[in-house]
Amino acid sequence: MSSPNLSDLTKRNNIRLLGSGTQPIVFAHGFGCDQNMWRFVYPAFEEEYKIVLFDHVGAGNSDEKAYSRAKYSSLEGYAKDILEICDALNLHNIILVGHSVSSMIAVLAANLEPSRFAHLILIGPSPRYINDNGYVGGFGREDIEDLLESLESNYLGWSATMAPVIMGRPDEPKYGEELTNSFCRTNPEIASHFAEVTFMSDNREDLEKLETPCLILQCSQDVLAPPEVGEYMKQRVSHNVFHQLKATGHCPNLSAPEETVAAIKEYLQNAE
Amino acid sequence: MSEVNRDGYRHIETAEELYQNAPCGYVSFLHDGTIFNINGTLLNWLGYSREEVQDRMRFQQFFKVGGQIYFETHFFPLIQMQGFVNEINFDILRKDKTLLPCLLNVSEVTSSNSEEKTYRASIFNISDRKNYERELIAARKKAEETSRAKAAFLSMISHEIRTPLNAILGIGNLFHKTSLNAQQKEYARILLNSSENLLGLVNNLLDMSKIESHKVKLEKLPFSVTDLLEVLISTFQVKCDEKHIELRVILPANLPEHLLGDPYKLNQVLTNLLGNAIKFTKEGYVKLEISILELSEKKIFLRFAVSDTGIGIAEDKFEAIFDEFSQASYDVGLKYGGTGLGLTISQRLLQLHGSKMQLESEEGKGSRFSFDLHYDLDLQAGQKKKKALRKWEEQQLDPAHILVVDDNPLNIFIINEFLSGWNLSYEAAENGKEAVEAVGRRNFDLVLMDLHMPSMNGYEASKAIRDLPLERQPVIIALSASATGDISEKLEQAAINGFVPKPFSPAQLFEKLSQHLGADNGDHIIEEEIPAAPVSTNMSRFEKMSQGNTEFMRKALGSSLQAFINYQKEIQSITSSRNSDALASLIHKMSMSLYYVQAYRLSTLMEQYGDMLQHQAGETERLEQLEHGIDQEFQKVIIEIGTYLESIRE
Numbered sequence: 001m002s003s004p005n006l007s008d009l010t011k012r013n014n015i016r017l018l019g020s021g022t023q024p025i026v027f028a029h030g031f032g033c034d035q036n037m038w039r040f041v042y043p044a045f046e047e048e049y050k051i052v053l054f055d056h057v058g059a060g061n062s063d064e065k066a067y068s069r070a071k072y073s074s075l076e077g078y079a080k081d082i083l084e085i086c087d088a089l090n091l092h093n094i095i096l097v098g099h100s101v102s103s104m105i106a107v108l109a110a111n112l113e114p115s116r117f118a119h120l121i122l123i124g125p126s127p128r129y130i131n132d133n134g135y136v137g138g139f140g141r142e143d144i145e146d147l148l149e150s151l152e153s154n155y156l157g158w159s160a161t162m163a164p165v166i167m168g169r170p171d172e173p174k175y176g177e178e179l180t181n182s183f184c185r186t187n188p189e190i191a192s193h194f195a196e197v198t199f200m201s202d203n204r205e206d207l208e209k210l211e212t213p214c215l216i217l218q219c220s221q222d223v224l225a226p227p228e229v230g231e232y233m234k235q236r237v238s239h240n241v242f243h244q245l246k247a248t249g250h251c252p253n254l255s256a257p258e259e260t261v262a263a264i265k266e267y268l269q270n271a272e
Numbered sequence: 273m274s275e276v277n278r279d280g281y282r283h284i285e286t287a288e289e290l291y292q293n294a295p296c297g298y299v300s301f302l303h304d305g306t307i308f309n310i311n312g313t314l315l316n317w318l319g320y321s322r323e324e325v326q327d328r329m330r331f332q333q334f335f336k337v338g339g340q341i342y343f344e345t346h347f348f349p350l351i352q353m354q355g356f357v358n359e360i361n362f363d364i365l366r367k368d369k370t371l372l373p374c375l376l377n378v379s380e381v382t383s384s385n386s387e388e389k390t391y392r393a394s395i396f397n398i399s400d401r402k403n404y405e406r407e408l409i410a411a412r413k414k415a416e417e418t419s420r421a422k423a424a425f426l427s428m429i430s431h432e433i434r435t436p437l438n439a440i441l442g443i444g445n446l447f448h449k450t451s452l453n454a455q456q457k458e459y460a461r462i463l464l465n466s467s468e469n470l471l472g473l474v475n476n477l478l479d480m481s482k483i484e485s486h487k488v489k490l491e492k493l494p495f496s497v498t499d500l501l502e503v504l505i506s507t508f509q510v511k512c513d514e515k516h517i518e519l520r521v522i523l524p525a526n527l528p529e530h531l532l533g534d535p536y537k538l539n540q541v542l543t544n545l546l547g548n549a550i551k552f553t554k555e556g557y558v559k560l561e562i563s564i565l566e567l568s569e570k571k572i573f574l575r576f577a578v579s580d581t582g583i584g585i586a587e588d589k590f591e592a593i594f595d596e597f598s599q600a601s602y603d604v605g606l607k608y609g610g611t612g613l614g615l616t617i618s619q620r621l622l623q624l625h626g627s628k629m630q631l632e633s634e635e636g637k638g639s640r641f642s643f644d645l646h647y648d649l650d651l652q653a654g655q656k657k658k659k660a661l662r663k664w665e666e667q668q669l670d671p672a673h674i675l676v677v678d679d680n681p682l683n684i685f686i687i688n689e690f691l692s693g694w695n696l697s698y699e700a701a702e703n704g705k706e707a708v709e710a711v712g713r714r715n716f717d718l719v720l721m722d723l724h725m726p727s728m729n730g731y732e733a734s735k736a737i738r739d740l741p742l743e744r745q746p747v748i749i750a751l752s753a754s755a756t757g758d759i760s761e762k763l764e765q766a767a768i769n770g771f772v773p774k775p776f777s778p779a780q781l782f783e784k785l786s787q788h789l790g791a792d793n794g795d796h797i798i799e800e801e802i803p804a805a806p807v808s809t810n811m812s813r814f815e816k817m818s819q820g821n822t823e824f825m826r827k828a829l830g831s832s833l834q835a836f837i838n839y840q841k842e843i844q845s846i847t848s849s850r851n852s853d854a855l856a857s858l859i860h861k862m863s864m865s866l867y868y869v870q871a872y873r874l875s876t877l878m879e880q881y882g883d884m885l886q887h888q889a890g891e892t893e894r895l896e897q898l899e900h901g902i903d904q905e906f907q908k909v910i911i912e913i914g915t916y917l918e919s920i921r922e
Contacts, residue, residue, distance in 0.1 A: 005570070031345050032342075032345030037349060039353065070762050071761050139337060146336055146339075147337070147342065150336075150339060150342060151342070221304060223332070223337075248304035249348060251349045254348075255303055
């Protein structure tokens with residue numbers, strides 16, 4: 001298959017290029033949101049780096065038509081997209097920042113083309129969400145099924161999808177828009193599939209293969225990546241710097257952008 | 273709420289009282305979720321005491337684990353980015369672990385005396401709403417299921433109708449050939465015509481139900497657009513000749529041959545448009561015109577237009593003709609027949625491409641249907657491929673050992689016949705598991721893999737083969753009859769190298785093999801001795817192949833019989849028009865069938881007839897003689913296969 005060109009990719013992944021530096025820093029958002037996730041973080045890198053923001057296919061303003069259940073039935077599909085973007089932009093010596101599930105997508109991308117990446121920054125990473133034979137991922141299988149079920153009965157979707165269905169005017173988007181939350185809109189069907197792929201994946205073996213040096217940012221009180229998972233990451237990844245953040249929750253890039261930025265900058269400075 | 277106190281003043285309720293007893297729940301929390309205030313209403317709904325919650329619980333703890341994940345990944349990020357979220361549907365856990373369906377609004381509260389952001393949620397109890405919603409969703413689900421069941425029923429019944437219909441057509445054809453008087457002949461003709469129309473209708477219904485149930489997906493396959501057009505044009509040339517109208521074809525000189533896209537859909541749309549144009553045109557011409565709108569290094573944008581000098585369409589009917597089951601008028605249906613589905617199907621197929629049919633027409637003057645499609649150029653298809661396709665019979669494949677995987681023994685048999693004709697050695701496996709074992713046992717250069725097999729399908733088997741620790745991985749070519757789903761994506765995932773759609777001609781298979789195995793430009797021709805045959809056919813080849821399996825024989829002969837009945841129909845239309853190109857393509861098409869039943873005499877007669885037509889050398893008398901001979905021979909072959917088939921019936 002021929003590799004897609006840049007204008008196709010720009011449309012597919014809603015790519016945005018910013019910054020005045022030369023070394024590229026690519027930000028990959030996690031499950032549940034889009035590139036808006038980085039709005040408080042990327043400005044701190046604009047002066048020194050070339051910044052690449054994008055939406056995974058199915059999220060944000062990506063081209064939903066490019067979504068294929070087959071391709072995105074494993075995280076590798078998303079990793080290949082990142083590699084295509086890097087290739088089309090002719091990026092090298094890349095710093096790839098992955099939040100949440102994208103930290104594993106970043107690991108897969110780096111394993112597929114190790115020569116492209118200088119560093120990975122993994123924010124709240126977890127190679128396996130489900131507890132497994134002594135391994136603590138933090139979740140039981142039934143919890144994940146509960147999540148998938150809840151996604152189907154749609155949280156965000158109530159106003160976005162149920163209202164028009166019940167009111168019987170699906171053709172008047174205006175009405176829906178007033179009620180809808182404007183960021184991080186995802187097609188519920190895709191969100192549900194992404195959730196399934198994310199939470200059912202097991203990337204522990206991929207961690208063992210990782211050669212690219214990386215920074216692991218572990219949050220406090222993060223349901224999605226409990227301390228045991230952080231400890232596991234620390235032990236299994238060959239070249240890593242482990243940094244415990246004070247920030248709570250799963251999204252330090254939003255709740256504590258300063259602390260997050262400082263940690264990344266400190267790591268990059270020491271790495272030079 | 274207010275009451276008169278002893279002093280005669282009314283008690284005005286305080287903000288605190290209003291807060292505690294509001295008809296909605298209120299809860300305030302810190303950025304890490306720690307709850308620092310909650311109102312009485314919510315405590316009451318949830319069954320907690322204030323002491324249990326305030327400064328002790330985090331907001332996230334109100335949710336089940338699934339809800340907590342959702343909170344962390346969607347909900348909280350959203351609040352932090354836009355400062356609020358509205359109407360989020362959460363189930364909140366009561367103290368007794370039962371669930372309370374709620375609608376949440378959360379806003380960020382920035383207090384002047386503190387840097388710290390806090391959040392306040394107002395919570396509406398939507399138990400009643402939720403019940404309605406559940407009913408509505410259930411009703412919708414049921415309606416959707418009913419509609420799906422209907423579509424499935426339609427598709428099933430269409431399939432069921434098709435089988436007897438084919439029999440009616442076949443027998444009708446035979447009947448038409450017997451000695452009949454003029455009236456009977458006319459009856460038989462009407463019978464045949466009606467059966468053909470009915471078959472067309474059923475096929476359209478099947479297509480429509482597939483589209484409705486979203487089973488139709490676009491493929492991205494390499495195809496030769498010139499080959500596709502050649503076949504289309506030769507088919508419709510015959511029809512135009514019958515109606516004495518002209519078929520004009522205008523193609524751009526620089527039309528690239530090899531494209532990537534969905535040839536089936538393009539073929540279907542063009543077939544429909546050309547068929548319509550011919551149907552509605554009495555005199556004048558039907559024109560197929562292709563023009564290049566844009567051509568870059570990798571892509572092409574093409575316009576396809578089919579115009580005619582037929583009855584035309586009134587402007588107020590422009591939209592209606594694209595609706596299901598509708599034609600321009602009731603009279604049109606009566607006079608010209610048809611289902612009114614063709615254009616609907618075409619339009620839907622174009623929609624899949626992100627394109628749309630354009631229509632210009634004037635009643636009484638003619639119509640012009642056009643549409644634009646984007647294709648990627650197939651840059652990997654070189655000149656070599658073209659050569660292989662053009663003169664494949666004269667080439668020889670490099671020696672190779674091939675594994676044929678198919679759960680249908682008849683398919684294995686047919687493919688093996690091709691392969692042995694090309695001097696390739698082969699083995700067969702009847703399912704995915706056997707295939708993986710066979711590849712593990714010995715080296716194969718190439719695997720022909722059926723995709724649809726019970727237990728382990730072709731994708732799984734290919735993946736398993738790719739995981740084998742082999743010194744040299746074989747080339748894997750997929751074979752499949754159904755072009756549904758994201759085939760190309762799935763092929764790539766299973767590391768399958770190529771794809772041949774079923775049913776395929778020997779040329780298609782040869783071409784694909786030559787791409788991967790390499791071919792010599794030798795003088796190799798499949799040669800057969802032609803023995804003097806006292807009878808018209810010989811079943812020994814089938815017998816040998818069946819190895820005593822009567823079921824296999826019945827299947828093989830059944831399909832041969834059907835094939836010859838169809839070919840006979842084709843030869844009849846060819847002999848009436850004496851079209852040498854059509855004859856050549858029929859001979860080509862029949863070659864394997866002739867080979868199986870060893871119908872050498874028929875084969876020889878057709879070759880002679882073909883030569884005469886091509887060189888326009890024959891006298892009319894000789895031509896007529898041959899035509900008669902071919903007709904007789906066809907009859908014999910069909911009868912002999914039928915008789916043999918009868919003799920092996922239980």
